[in-house]
Amino acid sequence: MNVIVQSELGPGATVIVDRSALDSLLAAIAAQGYHVVGPTVGDGAIVYGDVSSSAELPVGWSDEQDGGTYRLRRRDDQAVFGYAVGPQSWKQFLHPPNLRLWRARRGEDGTGLEILEEPTPSPRYAFIGVRSCELHAIAIQDQVFLPGAHPDRAYAARREDILLVAVNCGEPGGTCFCVSMDTGPKASSGYDLALTEVLDGERHHFVVEVGTDRGALVLADVPHRAAHDADLAAAAEVTAGAVARMGREMPAVDLRALLLANYEHPRWDDVAERCLTCGNCTMVCPTCFCTSVEDTADLAGDEAERWRRWDSCFSLSFSHLTGGDARSSSRSRYRQWMTHKLATWVDQFGTSGCVGCGRCITWCPVGIDITEEVSAILSNPTPSADAT
Amino acid sequence: MNEPSGKPKLAVWKFSSCDGCQLSLLSCEDELLTLVGQVDIAYFLEASRATVEGPYDLSLVEGSITTEQDAERIHRVRRMSRRLVTIGACATAGGIQGLRNFTDVEDFVTAVYPTPAYVSTLEHSTPISAHVPVDFELQGCPVNKYQLLEVIRAALGDRRPNIPSESVCQECKRRGNTCVMVAYGTPCLGPVTHAGCGALCPSYNRGCYGCYGPMESPNTEALTGWLRKLDYDDVDLVRVYRTFNASAPAFRNESERHDPSA
Structure with a gap:
């Protein structure tokens, strides 16, 4: 085995790690004190959970996805990462669905108030198998939570020191459209290590690109060998195959301009007839970040807690103001979600809020397809004079 | 006394x-x-x-x-x-x-x-x-x-109770469940049902029975369209909307759309 000295393993290096050394990679990550989380088969889908060996990864599993439909499928090979993203995203770890922000207790003499600060854990997660779309989603949530004078403490603590082990996609799902959102299938930045799985007859290995010194440090303890031009070509072929088999496509137009000019398009009425306003799309979206804050008190009125939980712009209470709900129709709620995601997000955070992962299409119980809605508006635009 | x-x-x-x-x-x-x-x-x-x-x-x-x-x-x-x-x-x-x-x-x-x-x-x-x-x-x-x-x-405390009227789906997703309808094709009333149970049935791989009644803006008609794709016929549809909340207006109207005797 050709062990490269550590100094050559800096950012930008590319090496080969054999499938047989994948456990060694996971062990090396754990040995550095990371809490290793990765894909695993459970509950009828590929979900994210604690992983300690490669046997717990979805070896030999894939999926079939379409609007409102997801099915696990057996592969006819032993690919480890031969599936597309499932219902969960890394959001649930960095931005937990239910989070206690603080507690308060009445003073011992019955007066005054003692505030009990909530500890903000920094679990040092290592995420295994992060797809390019998901790296973009994390970068987008970084823009939501971290900049400015008041970064979100809970997110910042969880985000700090994580190790991102990306996997370039070779097997896009039926609802994927990262190519048209320019977010994949190959990871371009934001990873510590990026793996491309090459499985070709007897040959089964990972072409590993080193993104950061942190990634190099982990890799130093893992058997690896030099990558040759043929290896790089084989890896490029994997992602090229994914590009060719992309399930969906977002129209290549200025989405912001299109949607802002079509606030009164009849398509919004059409989609409102189909939309359940159940909020599934926002829950599975890896960038949707909205929360509500709830105060609870114990029966005696001596202790109170403030909780933050994922909320959805599809809920009536989300736009509840004095005098009523601002977005009472499902038309206005769907329009708000889609125009924020694809248009006003750009004004707010500088990028689109959509990474083309396709989760909102697959996990919509009635298969509403954001690319199809955009196409419908594009095919028959009826520009309105002003936005309402 | x-x-x-x-x-x-x-x-x-x-x-x-x-x-x-x-x-x-x-x-x-x-x-x-x-x-x-x-x-x-x-x-x-x-x-x-x-x-x-x-x-x-x-x-x-x-x-x-x-x-x-x-x-x-x-x-x-x-x-x-x-x-x-x-x-x-x-x-x-x-x-x-x-x-x-x-x-x-x-x-x-x-x-x-x-x-x-x-x-x-x-x-x-x-x-x-x-x-x-x-x-x-x-x-x-x-x-x-x-x-x-x-x-x-x-x-x-003389305040409004904090009881979300959103769908069961939101509780289900926050709980980390995989959707039983999407992943298994199991008919589920979760998208039109009021939250509150904590998504009990879907957490055990069952579809929601609608025990908590209609959610705040139930689009039963759209859900019915999907249930038909899962092979539900009129009899099934009437049965599924007519349980504990059969007379809640949203469920009642939906079941009557499929009840030949109505």
């Missing part, structure tokens, strides 16, 4: 119901002692024969109105209650006994009782809100005991 304590007085009333919702209050085992420290349980026949006269600060009303006597009694309860909260599918939507609303009640009476002449009942089962003003409706069959405690806490 209890002596008045100066604490807010709580009353629990039963109308046509199975008692399951008031039992939810007794199931608050860990919280009951604290509760009696905060309120006088002034009238709660399932718990105690000892009663304190009204008026009451908070009345929890279980059950629907199905008899002439109850149609009168609910007005007396309302007059005695500063705040009246209905609990459960019977009180908020007419309950399972609301199935009579789709047919001739005499058909049920003669099919169920050996001496139908002894049964004196109204033609329809109606929610409490059809008879008197209601301050808050807590949906569910049965109600969730934590939500019940929240309703009581809110009344004690």
Whole structure:
């Protein structure tokens, strides 16, 4: 085995790690004190959970996805990462669905108030198998939570020191459209290590690109060998195959301009007839970040807690103001979600809020397809004079 | 006989119901002692024969109105209650006994009782809100005991209860469940059903039965379209919308769209 000295393993290096050394990679990550989380088969889908060996990864599993439909499928090979993203995203770890922000207790003499600060854990997660779309989603949530004078403490603590082990996609799902959102299938930045799985007859290995010194440090303890031009070509072929088999496509137009000019398009009425306003799309979206804050008190009125939980712009209470709900129709709620995601997000955070992962299409119980809605508006635009 | 304590007085009333919702209050085992420290349980026949006269600060009303006597009694309860909260599918939507609303009640009476002449009942089962003003409706069959405690806490604190009226799906997703309808093709009423149960059935790989009644903006028609793709026919559709909340308007309208006899 050709062990490269550590100094050559800096950012930008590319090496080969054999499938047989994948456990060694996971062990090396754990040995550095990371809490290793990765894909695993459970509950009828590929979900994210604690992983300690490669046997717990979805070896030999894939999926079939379409609007409102997801099915696990057996592969006819032993690919480890031969599936597309499932219902969960890394959001649930960095931005937990239910989070206690603080507690308060009445003073011992019955007066005054003692505030009990909530500890903000920094679990040092290592995420295994992060797809390019998901790296973009994390970068987008970084823009939501971290900049400015008041970064979100809970997110910042969880985000700090994580190790991102990306996997370039070779097997896009039926609802994927990262190519048209320019977010994949190959990871371009934001990873510590990026793996491309090459499985070709007897040959089964990972072409590993080193993104950061942190990634190099982990890799130093893992058997690896030099990558040759043929290896790089084989890896490029994997992602090229994914590009060719992309399930969906977002129209290549200025989405912001299109949607802002079509606030009164009849398509919004059409989609409102189909939309359940159940909020599934926002829950599975890896960038949707909205929360509500709830105060609870114990029966005696001596202790109170403030909780933050994922909320959805599809809920009536989300736009509840004095005098009523601002977005009472499902038309206005769907329009708000889609125009924020694809248009006003750009004004707010500088990028689109959509990474083309396709989760909102697959996990919509009635298969509403954001690319199809955009196409419908594009095919028959009826520009309105002003936005309402 | 209890002596008045100066604490807010709580009353629990039963109308046509199975008692399951008031039992939810007794199931608050860990919280009951604290509760009696905060309120006088002034009238709660399932718990105690000892009663304190009204008026009451908070009345929890279980059950629907199905008899002439109850149609009168609910007005007396309302007059005695500063705040009246209905609990459960019977009180908020007419309950399972609301199935009579789709047919001739005499058909049920003669099919169920050996001496139908002894049964004196109204033609329809109606929610409490059809008879008197209601301050808050807590949906569910049965109600969730934590939500019940929240309703009581809110009344004690003179604030609105924090009871989201969103879909079950949101609870289901926050819980990290995989959607049973998308991943298995299991018919599920979660998208049109009011949250509150914590997505109990989908957490055990079952579709939602709609025990908590319609959510805030239920698009039953769109869900029905999808259930048809999962091979549901008219009979299935009528059955799935006609359970504990059969007479809740959204579910009622949807089942009637598929009921040839309607």
